[in-house]
Amino acid sequence: MTSDLFWSVCETLLVNLGDVMQNNFMKIATTRDQASAFDAQDPLAHVRVHFKLPEDVTYLVGHSLGPPHSAALERLNHCATESWAKGLVGSWNSAGWFDLAAKLGGKLSSLIGAEQDEVMVTDTVSVNLFKLAASALPLTQGARQICVDAEEFPTDQYVAEAFADLIGVSCRRVQPGEDFGALSDGGVYIKSAVNYRSGERVDMKAYELKARESGALLLWDLSHATGVIALDMKKAGAKLATGCTYKYLNGGPGAPSFIYAKKSLLPKLYTPLPGWMGHAAPFEFEGRYRPRESAARFASGTPPILSLSALQGALEAFEGADMKILEAKAGALGDLCIARAEEIGLEVISPRVASKRGGHVSLKVKNGYPVTRALHAKGFQSDFRTPDTIRFGFSPLYLRYVDVWDLMETLSNIVETKSWDAPEFHARSEVT
Ligand SMILES: Cc1ncc(COP(=O)(O)O)c(C=O)c1O
Structure with a gap:
């Protein structure tokens, strides 16, 4: 069937x-x-x-x-034994490898209530948190802080702190109950929609409304939410997010993560890791970086096609869900x-x-x-x-x-x- x-x-x-x-x-x-x-x-x-x-x-x-x-294993097997072994380098065109990451972002978008060109599959959550935090901070009206929950998943804390140190802003560890206070001081706030330890889910819309008052930007970690709860980025008013595909989406060990960025914000977002795959025309080999218009501007280097093929099958299993x-x-x-x-x-x-x-x-x-x-x-x-x-x-x-x-x-x-x-x-x- x-x-x-x-x-x-x-x-x-x-x-x-x-x-x-x-x-x-x-x-x-x-x-x-x-x-x-x-x-x-x-x-x-x-x-x-x-x-x-x-x-x-x-x-x-x-x-x-x-x-x-089974669809993930079939896609993976086909990609390895047919597209790679037989199609060789030509598969970048003939097997659709070149656009696969953006195409999967488009498929994933329906699971999080986003538009197709607002989502890109690329890199890991750790790397994407850094890329998003760096792109977002200049848009926060001069605020000089990166907030992260003191009980947040460690990678989020490490990235927040390292990025804050790198550019000389403060990294604020938010204690339970102080979330809205931190938001009212502006800046970028890295926050999980579902906490990795307790499983507690937050009201994303309430956070976004609070952030709007001060011009703060929330950067959502959707790792423990995607594929198991009915997320709706549009309704929540969410602007930026990243999340895993190897958890409830069943993309496979080390499957790349995804980035979500609201369309109206995209033209103002500049990744700190601009790579040729995020360029508007990679095969023009221009010396100056020109980002793609969609969330694909967050791509950096060559995508992991074998992993993406497994994810492709895994996401097909969610079609119409x-x-x-x-x-x-x-x-x-x-x-x-x-x-x-x-x-x-x-x-x-x-x-x-x-x-x-x-x-x-x-x-x-x-x-x-x-x-x-x-x-x-x-x-x-x-x-x-x-x-x-x-x-x-x-x-x-x-x-x-x-x-x-x-x-x-x-x-x-x-x-x-x-x-x-x-x-x-x-x-x-x-x-x-
Ligand atoms: C909430 C959360 N964020 C981030 C990560 C790490 O993601 P990645 O390994 O893709 O950097 C995990 C991994 O389990 C996680 O649970």
Whole structure:
């Protein structure tokens, strides 16, 4: 079934199930049978078979690295064995490599409520944060500060601080509760739409309204939001953003990130890393930089075509997707996890209300690392963020309600029996 057709079947199913399904997104299963009944009515249930996951694994780490969709593997294989091996350098023209990054930006735009030429796939989030911060600061009416949350993902903090040092402005670490105060002093504020640790989601529109008063520019990190919640850059009034494609978008390990820039701002944005691929006419080999008009002006060097080909397949799987349905199911899976965690007596650090969360739920668990390893040994893959946070990512595309039920039963058993306290579960891996 083509993905277009697939999603239209989903939509029809949802319409037909109407209230029943809507209610299920709000109800929380209290038995495994009930969870199973919710799965039977899930309009996304048929997507699962397209993901290549080992049978004995329940994959709860889609917020870190999404699993491969069959379309991604097919595109990757075709790109390597046909376009590269047979088409060779000619594939820059014949296989559409030259424009692939901009084309994928256009596809991604529909998932974040942006226009096609406002999004470009390029570089990493870390690099794009720097490019955007440097392009944005001159537009903030002479303000001399870069703000970043003290609890923000480390790369955002490192980039904010290094950029501020480089150009001699102050880097302000914003403490919880001081966000609007920082915004009212202007400058550039790097902020995640969904916090990587707690899963807390912010009201982007409220931040943008506040920023407008002082002329501050918000630079959104959408890494933990894209592909799992219904983002709408236009409605939120968002001007600048970047985000990962290897998490909920399932683009593959190290898949390039994306940049979003509002159209009206684009002509005023100048990347500090102007490369030939962002030039209006790269093959004219002009000595002076002339940026492209669209968000493609943020491209720097030669794009990673093999990675982009996997991302192309991954994004095809989202074509026609209604992000509100995905968000509702991710929220419902998270609600079930939270309800069971509270019954077991575990501390939940994510917001209780689904609309205030992204796709993951985090628990604060004593001895969280060995507990994560013990879960892994039972087939439940989750991740751990030092010192004590276990995260479960609830991708709505391949996870079932029974998976969450079984996860929480297993977790309860591991905690109760202290089976986590075996030597093999204490040895730290480099990646946690
Ligand atoms: C919120 C957030 N921002 C940025 C990054 C890093 O992105 P990149 O590796 O593309 O620089 C991550 C990685 O997990 C992240 O979670």
